Amino acid sequence: MSNNINLGSSIPVPSVKELVAQPLAAVPEQYLRDVAGDCPTGDPSLLQVPVIDMTKLLSPMFHELEVQKLHDACKHWGIFQLIGHEVYDESVKSMHNKSQEFFNMSPDEKKLYAQQPGSLEGYGQAFVISEDQKLEWCDMIFLKSIPAHTRKLQFWPKQQPHNFREALDTYSNNMRKIAVSIIGFIAMALGLDAKRFSEAFEGGSYDVRMNCYPPCPEPKRVIGISSHADISAITLLTDCGDIPGLQVLKNGQWVFVEPIANGVVVNIGIIMEVVSNGIYKAPYHRASVNREKDRFSIVTFCYPDTKFEVKPAEQLINSDSTALYKSLTYDEYTQSFYDRVKLSDDGIPFIDTLKI
Numbered sequence: 001m002s003n004n005i006n007l008g009s010s011i012p013v014p015s016v017k018e019l020v021a022q023p024l025a026a027v028p029e030q031y032l033r034d035v036a037g038d039c040p041t042g043d044p045s046l047l048q049v050p051v052i053d054m055t056k057l058l059s060p061m062f063h064e065l066e067v068q069k070l071h072d073a074c075k076h077w078g079i080f081q082l083i084g085h086e087v088y089d090e091s092v093k094s095m096h097n098k099s100q101e102f103f104n105m106s107p108d109e110k111k112l113y114a115q116q117p118g119s120l121e122g123y124g125q126a127f128v129i130s131e132d133q134k135l136e137w138c139d140m141i142f143l144k145s146i147p148a149h150t151r152k153l154q155f156w157p158k159q160q161p162h163n164f165r166e167a168l169d170t171y172s173n174n175m176r177k178i179a180v181s182i183i184g185f186i187a188m189a190l191g192l193d194a195k196r197f198s199e200a201f202e203g204g205s206y207d208v209r210m211n212c213y214p215p216c217p218e219p220k221r222v223i224g225i226s227s228h229a230d231i232s233a234i235t236l237l238t239d240c241g242d243i244p245g246l247q248v249l250k251n252g253q254w255v256f257v258e259p260i261a262n263g264v265v266v267n268i269g270i271i272m273e274v275v276s277n278g279i280y281k282a283p284y285h286r287a288s289v290n291r292e293k294d295r296f297s298i299v300t301f302c303y304p305d306t307k308f309e310v311k312p313a314e315q316l317i318n319s320d321s322t323a324l325y326k327s328l329t330y331d332e333y334t335q336s337f338y339d340r341v342k343l344s345d346d347g348i349p350f351i352d353t354l355k356i
């Protein structure tokens with residue numbers, strides 16, 4: 001995302017961690033949802049998010065089969081767990097520890113990095129645009145990390161947690177490595193030029209959002225992050241621990257994405273839905289909360305370089321299949337999203353505004 005885009009800003013709301021630090025007689029009204037029309041939660045033994053193995057994608061023997069599996073995963077789920085990648089568990093664990101330490105710091109220490117008007121970066125909550133908007137049971141810190149010149153270091157925790165900045169630098173570079181290689185295979189699965197995609201992501205941007213979901217006395221009536229599709233090209237998520245929370249909508253049911261050790265959850269974002277001309281869908285997903293303990297996740301939104309045009313790939317357009325989405329420059333795409341965020345919610349999903 002380039003720097004001249006106006007991201008809009010968020011109204012400050014109380015920290016959920018501070019809220020639960022006091023004895024809580026009842027969950028405040030602003031967090032309570034109407035769950036009457038909600039989709040059911042699927043039976044975990046019947047519906048399981050696909051697992052893709054990077055070592056198989058790279059192996060001459062298993063490559064073809066695994067690319068087919070990847071294609072099916074992107075087409076039918078839009079989300080999968082990636083195992084067998086080469087990123088060291090240690091560097092991921094170190095970022096997880098720093099993130100947990102950050103959320104466990106005192107309110108005053110965290111407020112040093114609070115979001116400021118006119119910017120979405122920093123510690124707080126995302127996109128609170130009106131005083132009567134329902135709130136999410138989540139504290140977060142959002143930081144642009146790659147390219148390095150886009151970093152707003154005033155929002156990057158400095159003395160405490162010790163070495164937070166180094167850990168985030170290493171973590172985001174590791175996530176870029178994973179993105180560069182998996183996007184190449186995703187392009188290949190679509191029959192597109194893998195190298196061109198990997199290069200676009202080599203020079204792409206990477207925004208990191210660390211989420212903290214405190215325990216909630218009424219987990220069924222609140223939501224950690226409400227249902228949405230990501231505006232990224234792809235998103236990489238790591239869970240800091242083994243507490244499930246992420247759910248994806250599949251055939252009208254919410255399916256838990258169970259954390260697996262050293263696995264990275266990959267989901268298709270709206271940019272790749274457009275590029276694939278709808279063959280792959282950016283899935284709706286959300287974060288649920290639990291009664292027992294904090295859940296932490298780290299989410300990296302991956303974008304191609306700013307020369308990349310957000311439009312259906314020409315190779316996928318032919319007499320049988322016409323372009324279903326508009327063509328936009330990268331900057332037009334991001335600006336159109338943030339323009340919509342500033343409006344009050346008209347109920348139209350962002351992806352629908354991109355359709356022809």
Ligand SMILES: O=C(O)CCC(=O)C(=O)O
Pocket residue numbers: 209211225230245246247285286287297299
């Ligand atoms: O924390 C999670 O499980 C989901 C987070 C997410 O979807 C997001 O930050 O966009």
Ligand SMILES: [Fe+2]
Pocket residue numbers: 228229230235285
């Ligand atoms: Fe998301």
